[in-house]
Amino acid sequence: MIRFLILPVFGLTSVLTSWAAQAGVVYIPEGSAGSVLMVESETGQPIGRIAGVEAVHGLAGAPGIPYLVAGSFTEIDHESAAQTAKPEGVSQADHNAHHAKPAKAAMPTNKGLSLLSVLDAGTGEVLRRIEVPGAVHHTAVSPDGRWAMATHPSGDGVSLIDLSTLEYAGFITTGPTPNYVSFSPDSSRAYVSNTGNGTLSELDLDRRILSRNLLAGEGPEHFVLSRDGATVFVVDAEAGAVLRLDIASGAETATYGFGAELHGLDLSDGEETLFVAVKGADKVAAVDLTSGAVRLQELAPAPYHLTAADGSEILLVSSREEAKIWAIDQASLQVTSEIAVEGEGHQIVVLP
Numbered sequence: 001m002i003r004f005l006i007l008p009v010f011g012l013t014s015v016l017t018s019w020a021a022q023a024g025v026v027y028i029p030e031g032s033a034g035s036v037l038m039v040e041s042e043t044g045q046p047i048g049r050i051a052g053v054e055a056v057h058g059l060a061g062a063p064g065i066p067y068l069v070a071g072s073f074t075e076i077d078h079e080s081a082a083q084t085a086k087p088e089g090v091s092q093a094d095h096n097a098h099h100a101k102p103a104k105a106a107m108p109t110n111k112g113l114s115l116l117s118v119l120d121a122g123t124g125e126v127l128r129r130i131e132v133p134g135a136v137h138h139t140a141v142s143p144d145g146r147w148a149m150a151t152h153p154s155g156d157g158v159s160l161i162d163l164s165t166l167e168y169a170g171f172i173t174t175g176p177t178p179n180y181v182s183f184s185p186d187s188s189r190a191y192v193s194n195t196g197n198g199t200l201s202e203l204d205l206d207r208r209i210l211s212r213n214l215l216a217g218e219g220p221e222h223f224v225l226s227r228d229g230a231t232v233f234v235v236d237a238e239a240g241a242v243l244r245l246d247i248a249s250g251a252e253t254a255t256y257g258f259g260a261e262l263h264g265l266d267l268s269d270g271e272e273t274l275f276v277a278v279k280g281a282d283k284v285a286a287v288d289l290t291s292g293a294v295r296l297q298e299l300a301p302a303p304y305h306l307t308a309a310d311g312s313e314i315l316l317v318s319s320r321e322e323a324k325i326w327a328i329d330q331a332s333l334q335v336t337s338e339i340a341v342e343g344e345g346h347q348i349v350v351l352p
Helices: 017-021 078-082 092-097
Strands: 025-029 035-040 046-051 056-060 067-072 114-120 126-132 139-141 147-152 157-162 167-173 178-183 189-194 199-204 209-215 220-225 231-236 241-246 252-257 265-267 273-278 283-288 294-298 303-308 314-319 324-329 335-340 349-351
Touching: 025 056, 035 056, 056 147, 067 139, 067 147, 114 147, 114 157, 126 167, 139 178, 147 178, 147 189, 157 178, 167 209, 189 220, 199 220, 220 265, 231 265, 265 303, 273 303, 283 303
Parallel strands: 056 139, 178 220
Antiparallel strands: 025 035, 025 349, 035 046, 056 067, 067 114, 114 126, 139 147, 147 157, 157 167, 178 189, 189 199, 199 209, 220 231, 231 241, 241 252, 265 273, 273 283, 283 294, 303 314, 314 324, 324 335
C-alpha cells in the first residue's frame, strides 16, 4: 500500500508505508547543489536540508555515532580556506575553532587542498571544517566512532580524522586513484579501492600503514564488506563485474558479470542478496548469493549510488542523470516512490 502526500516544497511524490519498518534519518548528499537533504525514514518525508557543503560527494556516518563526515570534491587554495565565510551569529573565536588546521608535519605539502566537514547528525550543524590534502571522493566512519577516513583520487591516498578530537590525524598512501573506503567491523582496519592499479588496500590503523594489497580486477570502485568482515564484494566498474573476495586469503571466490558499467552496490539485511546498480544498462540487479541467480529490472536513467536501508524492505538508488532518488521494493525490484533532490544524489547514508 502506498500513501501519497503533497509536499511541493520538498518535491516528494509519494511515501511508502514500508519505510515505517525503520525509524531514523536518510541523508542524501546533493553534489553540485552543495547541500545534504535529510529525509525521515519512518515516513519518507523530507525534514530539512544542510547547506554550505560545497560539491559534497562523500558522506558517511555510523549507528550510534553523533557525527556525519562530508567531503568536498572541489579543491581550493590556501587563501580561500583561510577566508571561509563565518556563519551568521557565530563569534570569530568559535568560527576559528571550527576550522581545524592539521599539524604541518602530518599533512603532505605536495597535494591539493579541500575541506572535510564534520556535521552534527541530529541537527545538521557544521561543527568543524578540517583542511585535507585534495579533493575528497568518498568518506567512511568507523563502527566504534573513533575514526573517519576520506579518499583523495588525485593524491594516491587517504586522510585519517580523529573523531575524538575532530582533528586531522594523518595521510596514508594507498595506490593510484583511490576511490571507495570502508572499515572492518572491529574498526582496526580500513579498506580502500585503488581504481588506478586494480587493488584493494588493507590499512592497519594502529600503525597507520598500508599492510597489504589484494588484487581486485581492472578498475575497482565501490565495494561492500560482509558484517563479519570475512568477505568483500568489489565493483570492477568498467569491466561490468562484481568480484567476491575472501579477505583472509585475498582469493577471488566468485565473479558476477553484467556486461555493462556498474556503480553502487549493497547487501540485504540477511546478506543473502547483493544489489547492484547496472548504470550502463539502465538496470538494477539482485544476486542470490546462495545460487548465483541474477534478477534484473529496468531502471532508467543511469542508476548510480545504491543503499539498502537496514531494517526495512527498501532499496534507495540515485540517478546520475536526473535529480531524484528511487525507493525500490527489494523483493520485486519495482519502483514504489521517488524523492526529488537538488543536484545529484551521491553517497547515501541511513542512520537509525
